Amino acid sequence: MSAKPVARTTLKLTVIAVAMFVFAIFVLPPLYDVFCEITGIGGKTAGQYQPGQQVVDTERVVKVQFIATNNASMPWQFSPIEYEVRVHPGASTAVEFYAKNPTSRDMVAQAIPNVSPTNAAEFFHKTECFCFNRQPLKAGEEANLGLVFIIDPDLPAGVNTVTLSYTLFDVTERAAEELAQLGLRTGFY
């Protein structure tokens, strides 16, 4: 019987199987992130925006809606103070979000923004945002968190409503770990 060709076929197929396993774990997830980043379909917004000379388009009015959500077991009270504003593209607008830590322990939170429709994400510029930093709140403490944004005048013509959603994550443990790694005393800031 032809043992050699069988062994060669088997080896090739085993390599394919192992390669597909590696592909699924180590290639697909990063590829997915890169794909979303390039195409902008994830609705992710960019970091801090440096405003240049903006021309305000007073002809056009865009409705901006705000959504605040807590992730999984996050116990904070978190909501926009104004749920909806109407702005002219190019004009700088400031809004605030309300957050309260109702628990009896000090906590740190991180807000992650997302814009819908996704083709509006790259035209939503934040000049100041509480999402750029972690937000610590002591037990029972409350705060108003600020956001300043500009809608780019190049926003596609079909988009008349932009929804900005924040999801609030509990990062208390991670913040504590990082502080511990820096050689600082574990605990609150």
Next chain:
Amino acid sequence: MAYGPEKGIGRWLFSTNHKDIGTMYLWFSFAMFLLGGFFAMVIRAELFEPGMQIVNPEFFNQMTTMHGLVMVFGAIMPSFVGLANWLIPMQIGAPDMALPRLNNLSFWILPFGFTLLASTLFMEGGAPNFGWTFYAPLSTTYAPSTVNFFIFGVHIIGASSIMGSINIIATVLNLRAPGMTLMKMPLFVWTWLITAFLLVAVMPVLAGTVTMMLMDINFGTSFFDAAGGGDPVLFQHVFWFFGHPEVYIIILPAFGVVSAVIPTFSRKPLFGYSSMVYATSAIAFLSFIVWAHHMFTVGMPLAGELYFMYATMLIAVPTGVKVFNWITTMFRGSLTFETPMLYAIAFIILFTIGGFTGLMMAMAPVDIQYHDTYFIVSHFHYVMVAGAVFAMTSGIYYWLPKWTGKMYNEAMGKAQFWVSFIGFNIAFFPQHFLGLAGMPRRYADYSLQFAEWNMVSSIGAFMYGAAQLFFLYNVISTIIAGKPAPQEKTWEGAEGLEWTLSSPPPYHSFTTPPQVK
């Protein structure tokens, strides 16, 4: 070494014989079919009337999950591997599979995989309850504590499939009889060759998916957890990158069986052999680039929805080629309607119905209405049960006389077919109406307006379930007390190397390779 099987249990435990291993695969998959069928009976009994009667909702969720997992991975896939083991060496003129010891291993790890999976039913926390598609974070953050047993079970089952496929490819590519070129192989061998390539490509992706779940649950990674920078939608992409080829893994060998049965009972060669081969390859290729049609509701961009919609509809073209070829094979044939032929014709009709509902759901705008309703439940039972299982049953009736040397009782076979066919349609056709009316899948209870069709569906399901016990009786009574099958050819129209062997075939067939002209 003595010619013939060993005595006692050692024959089965240490077997490297393709026929013995094929037999074990078939019996194992039938046992799993009955187990999964029992779960289905629990589901349909609970849904017989609105309100909660028999089980609590948590257990109901475990039943739907386990039914799906056991049927897909335990019943349908191993049954076709069993058929491949029995038939591929006989159809290509080989003495055995290329890797007989690997063959033994790939079968014998299966019972362990399913013991791991089924043992969760008796554990604290219960069996997996997140649906057979096990979407994260339902299967990670919110999973029962037994989820690790599920993960390792899937690993073992996947390893078994990969080894089985490697074996099949190595056999088909290296052990064909002289003169048996690729384009002379029976279509069942062709469809299995392509299926095996699909399995080698996507089962590791499934293993990767459950491995990522394992790490998310136990080792603090965040592949699918947004809180750590991961994405639950990534899970659906990776899962369906495996999951869509998986449905063709299930149906392609069924196409192969039907392509053997239809010409036999039409007494004509298969119409359009080479177009069948190309159509099978085309379906296999397309299966890799359409996965996100399972995810039209996750919020894809318009361009993505359009692409996946059109690419999915494209699959109807090679599938249509196959259906037309089967019909043309029957056209002006000298038809007789023995049990395998009845099952094969029912396959063509019902699979086409399932294909049409598939096309309906391929349309992104309307799929948002159909998504996760009983319409999809009905669709995939038309292609999985009336597709894969009917073809499998057809194949068993067709080759059983060859395998055992005994003929089944034709009247009993036909009776079994009609109970099966009528029961199946009563069970699943009304689910189209339920789905279009908006009944969601995977709930233990439903609104009152769905009561009538659910009762009808349950009655049909019980009928179909009983038909499978009838089938078991038919097979066992054939093996024990069947009349001897005609020695030369069981079916006068049958073509192929396996029919040149005696019935039952010798323990080692084709020790000298036959010449194929």
